[in-house]
Amino acid sequence: MASSIETTSTTTTLKNNGNTYLSVDTNDAVTFATGGISVSSLNGGQLGGRRNIVMNGEMKVAQRSASVAGLGAASGYFTLDRWAMSNGDASAGRYTMAQVADGPAGFANCLKLTTTTADTSIAAGEALVLGTKFEGQDVQQLQKGTATAKQVTVSFYVKGNANALYVCELEDNDNARINTQSFAVTTAWNRIELTFAADTSDPLDDDNAKSLSLNWWFHAGSTYSGGTFASNTWADTVQANRCAVDDFTSIFDATSRTFFITGVQMELGSVATPFEHRSYGTELALCQRYYERVTAGSAHSTFVSGFCTTTTASQATLSYSAKRAVPTITFSAASTFRVAHENSAKACTSISASEIGDRIAIIDAGVSSGLTAGQGMGITANNDATAYYELNAEL
Secondary structure, three states: OOOEEEEOOOEEEEEEOOEEEEEEEOOOEEEEOOOOEEEEOOOOOOOOOOOOOOOOOOOOOOOOOOEEEEEOOOOEEOOOOOOEEEEOEOOOOEEEEEEEOOOOOOOOOEEEEEEEEOOOOOOOOEEEEEEEEEEHHHOHHHOOOOOOOOOEEEEEEEEEOOOEEEEEEEEEOOOOEEEEEEEEEOOOOEEEEEEEOOOOOOOOOOOOOEEEEEEEEEEEOHHHHOOOOOEOOOEEOOHHHOOOOOOOOOOOOOOOOEEEEEEEEEEEOOOOOOOOOOOHHHHHHHHHOOEEEEEOOOOOOEEEEEEEOOOOEEEEEEEOOOOOOOOEEEEOOHHHEEEEEOOEEEEOOEEEEEOOOOOEEEEEEEOOOOOOOOOEEEEEEOOOOOOEEEEEOOO
């Protein structure tokens, strides 16, 4: 029997001697019956390039510190780049946040939270949330707030010292909407895959401000857990519903509690594809749009060069890679810097930044005396390899 083509309203099928070997439906799903190849919608999403919307999901970059202990009294970025911790009301619970070399196969690093002080008397407003934040202009592909809004799949590897149940959340910061799902943790590394429904309500702003957050909840008082949990449902934010899932675990329930996470990926569609590994250099450059720290590394490293403006003041131009917005520039103690000038060096009594732009700033360094106006100078480490400056343009 010769090859034949059979067509219906929804499918085109190619047959040879009565056997189907190629089927194409109206949704662009292609199946090769004899070859075992199935391609689900070639036009359904991005096939190559950068699929993972998350930055530093492999937990490679930690410009601030590899480990910080005694956390729990304040919110902020402490260790791994792009990963912030948020607190609710004051809690007695304390934890250590660290980058550790204990990932699953293929992952050298992970983020580890370790409870160091328990808190089993949970006040209503207490909370502990790990999150990463996205500019509106970087999540327009979700088409949120339109009739063609896309599903998004979040996947990540987790483990802990014991079984636990936590909550993963997508938060629309522009329109105060959330979508939450719970996930289980065991003592072995497991990949969690959560597909979040498309949201046809409320588009995200197309700008460089915070529009979307991906959050993990580890501790919540009744303010956040006293309502009704609606898994994978977009709704206007009701605080009491965010962690109202049965059997939610508090990471502060015992000092033995730990949580590990790595390989975080967020991508369009309903399928969690293999994790997209990126080079350290690429990941660092992505992170430096939000935060950059430059440390001397040796006792007398030169940071910038400029000129003396008076006998006690000098200026230099600092250039850097483009930041998300005009950054805040801060320095280690003024005494960790000096002005090198005419074969001598003067310890700085002050150092600050002015005329700050998204790529360039003026550094003003003051000394007690001994400079010559109009002469060249360099701002160097003052016999201190830990001297640093940092630029912060975080969301």
